[in-house]
Each structure stands twice: as C-alpha cells, then as structure tokens.
C-alpha cells in the first residue's frame with residue numbers, strides 16, 4: 289500500500305495548493321470547509337490525499353457519498369491511490385480500517401453505532417441539505433468536515449453557507465474550468481444555439497421548469513427535426529449525449545436519430561442498470577453514437593470519449609447546467625474541442641462551460657445580478673460567446689448592441705431577437721432592486737410599469753431613483 293508521500297508527489301500543483309488551503313482553514317478554527325473544484329480537477333485525488341494524511345496520524349476518516357452507486361466509485365479511486373479502507377454498506381463486510389466509505393442512506397440507520405470520526409468528507413456536497421446530513425453531522429460533533437463539489441449551490445438555488453441554512457463556514461476555491469482548459473486537463477468547447485425554446489407560460493416547480501410542460505415543448509416534431517439536422521451539420525457521427533426532459537422525449541429523439549441513420553439509444557432511470565451502462569460503454573466502442581438521456585447522467589458518470597453534448601433540457605438550475613456540459617469536458621486523445629448544441633437556452637441563461645460563476649457561500653446561485661454578467665451572447669451565425677467577447681471568433685461579426693441601450697446593459701443577451709419576446713416577462717419577474725439597477729431610460733420604466741401593472745406616477749418616481 290502506498291504512503292502519504294507517494295500521493296503528495298502525485299498531486300498536481302493546484303491540487304497541493306487546494307489541499308493545503310483546506311488544512312489552513314481547519315487550523316484557523318473552522319469546522320466545516322467547502323472545497324469547490326470543477327469536473328476534471330481531481331476532487332477524489334484531493335480528498336483521498338486528505339484522508340491519507342489523517343490516517344497516517346492514526347485518525348479516523350469517513351467519506352460520504354450521496355448515492356449508493358457512488359460508493360464503489362469512491363472506493364476504487366481510494367484503492368488506486370493506495371489507501372486501505374472499509375465500506376459501510378448492507379452488502380459489505382465491516383473491516384476495522386481507519387478510513388471508511390459509506391452512503392448517507394446506509395449511515396442514517398447506523399448513527400449510534402459509528403465510531404467517532406476525526407474528518408468527514410462529503411462528496412458532491414451540494415446535496416448536503418438538512419435531514420439525514422444534519423443528523424449525521426450532529427452525531428459526530430468532534431469531527432472536522434470537508435465538503436467537495438463542482439457547484440456550491442443546492443438544486444433549489446440556495447447557497448451552502450451557514451447563513452443560508454447550510455453547514456459550511458468557509459470555502460476554498462480550486463482552479464476554474466478556464467484554468468483547467470489552459471493546463472490541458474479539460475477540453476475547450478464550441479457552443480451552437482440553433483434555436484431557443486419559448487419558455488413563456490412554462491410553470492416553475494420546486495425551483496425548476498415544470499418537466500411535464502418541458503416534455504411537451506421539446507417533443508414538437510419541428511424541434512426534433514432541428515436537433516437531428518444540426519447534429520448532422522456540426523457533429524455527425526461523434527459520440528454524443530443528448531439531455532432530454534423526459535423518458536418519452538429521450539425515446540423519441542433516439543428513434544429520430546435512428547431514422548436518420550445513426551446508432552442511438554435512450555438511457556434513463558426506468559431501465560435496468562446493466563442496460564444503462566451498456567448504452568454508455570457503447571459510446572466508447574462506437575456501438576452507439578448518440579445516447580439520449582433523461583435524469584440519470586449527472587455526477588459520477590465519466591465518458592471521456594463524449595465529443596458532443598446536445599442540450600434539450602431547459603433548466604433554471606445552474607448546477608444541473610454545469611453537470612450536463614461537464615459530461616463532455618474530459619480530454620481524450622484526438623478530441624480537440626467539445627461541440628455543444630444548445631436547444632435549451634441554457635448557455636444563454638448561464639454562460640459557457642468556462643464561465644466563472646463567482647461562487648459564494650452566502651449568495652443564492654439564482655442571484656440575477658451575478659448571473660447577468662456571466663451570460664453568453666448569441667451571434668447571428670449561431671455560435672454562443674462569452675459575455676466578455678466583443679466579436680465572434682467564428683464569423684468575425686461584432687457583438688451587436690441593442691438600440692436604445694448602452695453596450696454595458698446586460699439584462700438581455702444582446703442581438704437576440706427571440707429574447708425580445710421574453711423581455712416583458714423579465715421586467716415582470718425581476719427583483720425590484722435589480723430592476724432599478726438595470727433600467728436605463730424612461731422608456732424602460734414605461735415598459736416595466738406596463739409589464740407589472742404599476743400606475744403612471746411610478747415612472748416619474750422611479751426616474752428619480754435611477755438618476756440617484
């Protein structure tokens with residue numbers, strides 16, 4: 289079995305820095321530290337190193353995964369790093385190792401019987417909301433806690449800091465996706481947004497678009513035809529995952545791809561696990577070109593050969609968006625660029641894969657202000673660019689300005705006719721504080737008053753506010 293020294297030597301320099309910073313935060317007196325690092329940063333390697341450091345001092349470490357399926361993955365990575373460990377699961381025999389791996393579901397029933405751990409590592413820590421997690425943490429009051437995640441926000445958009453009801457007191461930021469691309473640990477990407485779905489009238493449930501309505505929207509024949517056509521044009525034959533809002537939509541898309549002559553299968557939660565993994569391994573062998581997926585390919589699924597990701601599942605969750613595009617960012621020999629075909633509006637809503645989201649432990653992820661500065665813009669040629677890009681790298685067109693608005697106005701992704709339709713809705717739904725910051729002209733204010741049903745007197749009152 290390897291020693292701590294071997295693992296330290298194997299760490300990349302940013303990994304060493306990250307692990308050192310987490311240790312510093314503990315020494316500063318914080319009990320719970322959140323480490324944020326994107327897909328491809330090597331989160332498992334980093335927490336394995338921490339576990340090994342604790343173990344080498346005779347201390348106990350518990351590594352918690354949020355799903356049973358992720359236990360085996362964590363275990364095999366620990367084994368690869370040479371770290372002896374036990375597994376706490378109904379199917380595993382208990383071994384008295386200092387490092388233990390378990391799922392929150394299994395641990396739930398054993399809280400009173402667990403040894404006292406010195407460090408608890410929470411993998412995919414954005415799931416660590418109340419309930420089972422809170423009970424586990426409360427049952428181990430002596431333990432330090434290190435959460436690990438690629439997107440430090442819960443699916444309901446809340447932040448993970450103590451002030452928002454989470455457990456984490458402080459955060460250590462690992463490398464950004466842009467840095468990992470520069471270092472060659474992730475693949476750059478090119479995003480096409482051939483169409484944007486009309487979300488007017490789509491309800492929000494539990495913080496995200498209503499999936500029943502989404503399924504109807506994305507199952508329209510013209511939408512399916514458009515997806516197949518653009519796949520043919522931009523990514524024909526490349527190993528692809530297509531994210532869909534429902535099982536039926538996934539089946540429908542797979543059938544449409546097959547009808548166009550491609551090898552395509554649907555993969556979803558209602559299938560046998562073996563069939564799902566067969567579909568994914570088919571991408572690697574070439575037996576399958578396009579896996580159309582519903583709800584199951586998120587964290588923990590690594591298929592580096594994926595060279596195209598098709599987004600057909602509009603979402604309000606930045607975390608889900610990051611997970612979806614992240615499935616294609618792993619580098620592989622011969623893969624120079626990930627193609628993203630976005631039919632969901634998600635990259636315009638949240639930004640490109642390498643967008644810096646300015647993570648915060650306290651600010652909710654759905655913070656409109658923060659998000660506006662990271663959103664992409666769509667060129668006439670169909671390519672989506674980062675907010676900072678002044679012109680299109682594909683066709684050379686300048687970033688268009690919208691008439692009557694200043695260049696800096698980032699309420700709307702500019703140059704985007706389709707988004708004008710949603711303008712009224714944006715005025716209607718935006719937080720009042722943001723409205724006043726974003727509105728520039730009297731005309732804006734009149735539009736706002738109309739959208740929100742304010743009386744005419746409001747416009748002159750608000751004019752003074754925006755002038756202030």
Ligand SMILES: [Zn+2]
Pocket residue numbers: 667668669670671680681682683684685
């Ligand atoms: Zn262009």
